[in-house]
Amino acid sequence: MTENRSKLNKELAQMLKGGVIMDVTSPEQAKIAEDAGACAVMALERIPADIRAAGGVSRMSDPKMIKGIQKAVSIPVMAKVRIGHFVEAQILEAIEIDYIDESEVLSPADDLHHIDKTRFNVPFVCGARDLGEALRRVAEGATMIRTKGEAGTGDIVQAVRHMRTLNSEIRRVVSLREDELYVAAKDMQVPVHLLQYVHENGKLPVVNFAAGGVATPADAALMMQLGAEGVFVGSGIFKSGNPAKRAAAVVKAVTNYNNPAILAELSEDLGEAMVGINADEISILMAERGK
Amino acid sequence: MRIGVLALQGAFIEHIRMLESLGAETFEIRNISDLKERPDGLILPGGESTVMSKLLQDLGLYEKLRSLILSDTPVMGTCAGLILLAKYVEGGRPSLATMDITAVRNAYGRQLGSFETYAPFADTGDIQMTFIRAPVITAPGKNVVVLAQVDGNIVAAREENQLVLSFHPELGKDPAVHRYFINMISGNA
Numbered sequence: 001m002t003e004n005r006s007k008l009n010k011e012l013a014q015m016l017k018g019g020v021i022m023d024v025t026s027p028e029q030a031k032i033a034e035d036a037g038a039c040a041v042m043a044l045e046r047i048p049a050d051i052r053a054a055g056g057v058s059r060m061s062d063p064k065m066i067k068g069i070q071k072a073v074s075i076p077v078m079a080k081v082r083i084g085h086f087v088e089a090q091i092l093e094a095i096e097i098d099y100i101d102e103s104e105v106l107s108p109a110d111d112l113h114h115i116d117k118t119r120f121n122v123p124f125v126c127g128a129r130d131l132g133e134a135l136r137r138v139a140e141g142a143t144m145i146r147t148k149g150e151a152g153t154g155d156i157v158q159a160v161r162h163m164r165t166l167n168s169e170i171r172r173v174v175s176l177r178e179d180e181l182y183v184a185a186k187d188m189q190v191p192v193h194l195l196q197y198v199h200e201n202g203k204l205p206v207v208n209f210a211a212g213g214v215a216t217p218a219d220a221a222l223m224m225q226l227g228a229e230g231v232f233v234g235s236g237i238f239k240s241g242n243p244a245k246r247a248a249a250v251v252k253a254v255t256n257y258n259n260p261a262i263l264a265e266l267s268e269d270l271g272e273a274m275v276g277i278n279a280d281e282i283s284i285l286m287a288e289r290g291k
Numbered sequence: 292m293r294i295g296v297l298a299l300q301g302a303f304i305e306h307i308r309m310l311e312s313l314g315a316e317t318f319e320i321r322n323i324s325d326l327k328e329r330p331d332g333l334i335l336p337g338g339e340s341t342v343m344s345k346l347l348q349d350l351g352l353y354e355k356l357r358s359l360i361l362s363d364t365p366v367m368g369t370c371a372g373l374i375l376l377a378k379y380v381e382g383g384r385p386s387l388a389t390m391d392i393t394a395v396r397n398a399y400g401r402q403l404g405s406f407e408t409y410a411p412f413a414d415t416g417d418i419q420m421t422f423i424r425a426p427v428i429t430a431p432g433k434n435v436v437v438l439a440q441v442d443g444n445i446v447a448a449r450e451e452n453q454l455v456l457s458f459h460p461e462l463g464k465d466p467a468v469h470r471y472f473i474n475m476i477s478g479n480a
Binding site for chain 2: 004007009012016017019037038070074075096097099252254262
């Protein structure tokens with residue numbers, strides 16, 4: 001990936017800011033998401049809640065199914081590959097996907113290495129639980145970061161923890177003296193030039209979204225008030241009673257995240273939220289995959 | 292000079308920073324109460340036009356914004372903002388539909404087709420132009436002045452108080468386009 005391509009890919013993420021990216025499993029769902037105001041869709045065969053329920057090995061989706069979704073909507077289409085599975089990424093690049101999510105939600109293909117994302121022209125988003133993970137993914141070529149949260153649970157607690165951790169670490173890095181950044185970079189296992197960027201700008205060098213466990217408009221607004229620049233909603237929409245209505249409400253909540261009167265109005269009468277599982281009660285913590 | 296930047300979704304902060312670097316006062320437009328006072332200018336930023344178009348309706352902003360534009364408030368639309376202003380949209384529904392152009396959405400294809408180039412804009416000489424899943428303009432009406440072309444495609448145009456760009460002048464460091472818009476507001480362009 002040339003420097004210029006990397007810049008364009010960061011800039012596409014800038015265009016997604018203030019928006020909601022929704023998991024969809026069919027062209028019909030993609031259409032519902034687009035009509036509800038999604039700024040992009042994530043095409044996958046099974047949403048995280050079902051991946052969690054089914055167990056076994058979870059892989060990249062069938063390219064035919066992804067192409068069906070690309071045909072159905074005009075907004076950007078993203079899809080997931082397994083951590084470290086660079087051939088799945090090559091396949092998605094070949095079908096001109098708009099963004100690849102190298103995702104802990106699928107079964108990791110490599111327990112040591114992430115994909116060298118600098119070798120691709122298509123952009124990548126990766127999950128992170130803290131500043132160290134985020135900057136390591138950026139060093140590998142990610143042009144967008146999201147919290148890992150705990151996908152498929154409908155429990156927001158992990159996403160909140162990851163966003164708070166990331167932002168408090170950013171504030172700490174800003175407060176350091178310049179000559180202290182070298183040791184900080186060593187301790188965090190990140191390249192010093194990325195830490196210098198954070199020190200000077202008080203933010204990540206790429207856009208940062210919230211993901212994992214967002215189920216309600218209030219959850220989405222909570223993540224925005226904690227500093228997210230946009231929100232991924234996975235199982236929360238299509239595992240709920242009225243997906244179209246809930247999807248539209250989450251979109252409006254992200255735009256008006258600081259306006260409690262509007263949030264109250266659009267939280268009314270949304271039907272059943274996804275049932276959810278408490279993140280402490282599950283045996284597989286997806287967020288532990290890929291550090 | 293107070294310029295309202297539509298802040299429903301997309302890259303609105305980049306516009307605000309650019310305008311403030313030129314000394315203009317800005318405010319975000321998120322719902323109808325933000326438009327109590329008449330702004331001197333409006334910016335419709337880049338992002339997803341389908342999202343902004345829907346939110347304009349849902350949040351009750353559509354009529355008010357449209358009447359401001361039709362009553363000569365200077366407006367600049369970039370990328371998705373261009374699509375919102377176009378009277379005709381190939382492969383999509385028009386939104387505000389105030390400017391006599393046809394917008395072709397995603398004219399350069401998917402993200403792999405996004406690119407950066409330098410080309411002349413109005414009378415300012417070459418400027419950096421960043422195209423991200425960008426639209427182009429076809430069928431400009433008789434009062435539309437073409438301000439920039441790239442590879443034969445119209446990528447910037449103006450009709451009276453409305454300025455549209457396929458590319459993203461808010462992303463680079465060059466404030467030439469925003470300066471042009473500010474001159475438009477003050478009646479000097």
